[in-house]
Amino acid sequence: MALVKCDGISIAYEGQTVVRDLSFQIEQGDYLCIVGENGSGKSTLVKSLLGLKPPFKGQILLGDGLKQDEIGYLPQQTVVQKDFPASVYEVVLSGRLNSRGWRPFYSAEDKKAARENMELLGIREMEHQCFRDLSGGQKQRVLLARALCATKKLLLLDEPVTGLDPLVTAEFYQLIEKVNKEAKIAVVMVSHDIESTIQYASHILHLQESALFYGTAQAYQNSTVGKRFLGGEGNA
Amino acid sequence: MLDTFMEMMSYPFMVRAFLVGSLVALCSALLGVSLVLKRYSMIGDGLSHVGFGALAIAAALNMAPLVVAIPVVVVAAVLLLRISGSSKIKGDAAIALISTGALAIGIMVISMTTGMNTDVYNYMFGSILAMSGEDVQFSILLSVAVLILYLFFYNKIFAITFDETFARATGVRANLYNTLIAVLTAVTIVLGMRMMGALLISSLIIFPALTSMRVFKNFKGVILNSAIVSVVCLILGVTISYVYATPAGASVVVVNMAMLAIYSVIGVLKNRNNGK
Numbered sequence: 001m002a003l004v005k006c007d008g009i010s011i012a013y014e015g016q017t018v019v020r021d022l023s024f025q026i027e028q029g030d031y032l033c034i035v036g037e038n039g040s041g042k043s044t045l046v047k048s049l050l051g052l053k054p055p056f057k058g059q060i061l062l063g064d065g066l067k068q069d070e071i072g073y074l075p076q077q078t079v080v081q082k083d084f085p086a087s088v089y090e091v092v093l094s095g096r097l098n099s100r101g102w103r104p105f106y107s108a109e110d111k112k113a114a115r116e117n118m119e120l121l122g123i124r125e126m127e128h129q130c131f132r133d134l135s136g137g138q139k140q141r142v143l144l145a146r147a148l149c150a151t152k153k154l155l156l157l158d159e160p161v162t163g164l165d166p167l168v169t170a171e172f173y174q175l176i177e178k179v180n181k182e183a184k185i186a187v188v189m190v191s192h193d194i195e196s197t198i199q200y201a202s203h204i205l206h207l208q209e210s211a212l213f214y215g216t217a218q219a220y221q222n223s224t225v226g227k228r229f230l231g232g233e234g235n236a
Numbered sequence: 237m238l239d240t241f242m243e244m245m246s247y248p249f250m251v252r253a254f255l256v257g258s259l260v261a262l263c264s265a266l267l268g269v270s271l272v273l274k275r276y277s278m279i280g281d282g283l284s285h286v287g288f289g290a291l292a293i294a295a296a297l298n299m300a301p302l303v304v305a306i307p308v309v310v311v312a313a314v315l316l317l318r319i320s321g322s323s324k325i326k327g328d329a330a331i332a333l334i335s336t337g338a339l340a341i342g343i344m345v346i347s348m349t350t351g352m353n354t355d356v357y358n359y360m361f362g363s364i365l366a367m368s369g370e371d372v373q374f375s376i377l378l379s380v381a382v383l384i385l386y387l388f389f390y391n392k393i394f395a396i397t398f399d400e401t402f403a404r405a406t407g408v409r410a411n412l413y414n415t416l417i418a419v420l421t422a423v424t425i426v427l428g429m430r431m432m433g434a435l436l437i438s439s440l441i442i443f444p445a446l447t448s449m450r451v452f453k454n455f456k457g458v459i460l461n462s463a464i465v466s467v468v469c470l471i472l473g474v475t476i477s478y479v480y481a482t483p484a485g486a487s488v489v490v491v492n493m494a495m496l497a498i499y500s501v502i503g504v505l506k507n508r509n510n511g512k
Contacts, residue, residue: 050404051405052401052404052405068407069405069407070406071405073402073405073406075401078399078401079275080273080274080275080397080398080399081398081399084273084397084455085273085449085452085453085455085457085458086394086398086454086455087454087455090394090454090455090456091398093391094391094395094398094402094403097391097392097403097406097407097408098407098408100391104388104389104390104391105391106391128454130453130454133453146402150406
């Protein structure tokens with residue numbers, strides 16, 4: 001069974017249907033990239049995958065022992081975080097909350113997991129630094145480490161490279177690929193940056209209310225939709 | 237020095253003022269860190285105006301102030317949170333709506349009944365004499381509730397304050413904790429406002445958090461320091477109020493301002509040293 005299986009889902013946002021009759025699935029180890037124009041329903045779909053906005057039609061099934069609160073989510077950064085006094089360690093550790101339930105304090109195991117993920121992403125030495133003093137790329141690494149703390153199976157990244165410079169963006173993509181290949185964690189990434197993502201993704205979902213295209217990245221490059229979208233971006 | 241202290245403590249009303257004040261200062265500082273970081277700084281101000289309206293009505297009906305004010309302000313707090321959560325009216329506008337509305341109702345009730353008297357003046361600017369034995373009991377209950385919340389749910393409060401969407405995605409019941417924080421804030425404000433004054437009580441929520449954020453760079457440090465700074469400022473302020481016969485609320489705020497200035501300087505010096 002797939003990790004996530006969306007079966008004919010329709011989702012509304014403020015009374016308007018923004019996603020219609022969408023079906024797709026995510027298997028273990030997949031790297032699915034969700035592309036589409038602004039307002040094509042990408043963010044709403046992300047909310048539904050996280051269980052925060054149930055679809056009004058169809059259903060989202062989680063399989064392979066994936067629990068709803070065990071999706072490692074990397075959200076877009078909020079205004080609140082710009083001046084938030086929190087150390088890197090505090091932020092990363094907060095990813096382990098879902099393993100806590102009603103127990104109030106973190107265990108030694110939680111702390112170890114946080115340290116390991118910081119190690120993996122090369123941010124261990126900034127563990128006592130303040131989150132707000134970091135650069136954009138460093139912040140994303142911290143939030144990625146937090147997301148990794150929350151999951152063993154599926155990462156969900158919402159526009160993770162927005163505002164990063166090209167060099168940092170490339171590094172970040174490599175990190176995600178490493179996580180996908182080495183830790184065998186499936187990745188779902190919402191992105192505008194189609195040209196880069198097509199190199200890494202195994203599957204593409206092109207969203208325009210419903211799926212304009214859904215299939216492997218290779219097939220996308222040869223499809224009419226893919227050619228138009230990729231070519232169009234190239235000419236612009 | 238010691239003589240003054242002994243003299244102050246020989247008055248039961250001063251003992252009550254110190255006790256209730258310190259507990260309210262402690263609670264408002266803890267709750268304040270989360271509120272300030274979530275951009276809800278003005279919620280305290282809004283709720284204190286609602287509290288003013290409720291006290292005016294209680295006085296007009298000859299009812300016990302806390303019995304009327306606590307439920308009304310709690311409802312207003314939950315309402316504010318709900319309205320801010322929906323995108324139809326933005327948070328700051330919602331607070332302005334509710335606070336001016338409640339203030340207007342309070343003034344109408346006062347003008348139709350007692351008129352502007354000393355009681356009303358005290359509601360506005362606070363009085364050190366206002367604390368009763370009932371207030372002492374309430375404030376002990378409140379601070380126990382707030383301390384339990386922060387001790388046992390500290391990690392969840394951090395997660396919700398830092399990133400509510402992520403917290404909800406990982407199974408934290410954000411609405412529950414937000415409501416809990418709003419309700420406790422409401423009770424804190426009602427208890428504190430007769431001493432600090434409706435116009436000044438929100439300072440207890442905002443100042444300690446901002447002061448601590450000048451120097452501390454992690455959440456735990458900010459929380460602990462806010463609690464300490466808030467209680468210290470309150471005790472100093474009330475002492476000044478006693479010695480120089482100044483209004484309690486204003487004295488506490490002035491001490492808080494001085495503390496903010498001191499911490500700002502420390503913060504700048506610390507950053508400069510780190511820069512080198």
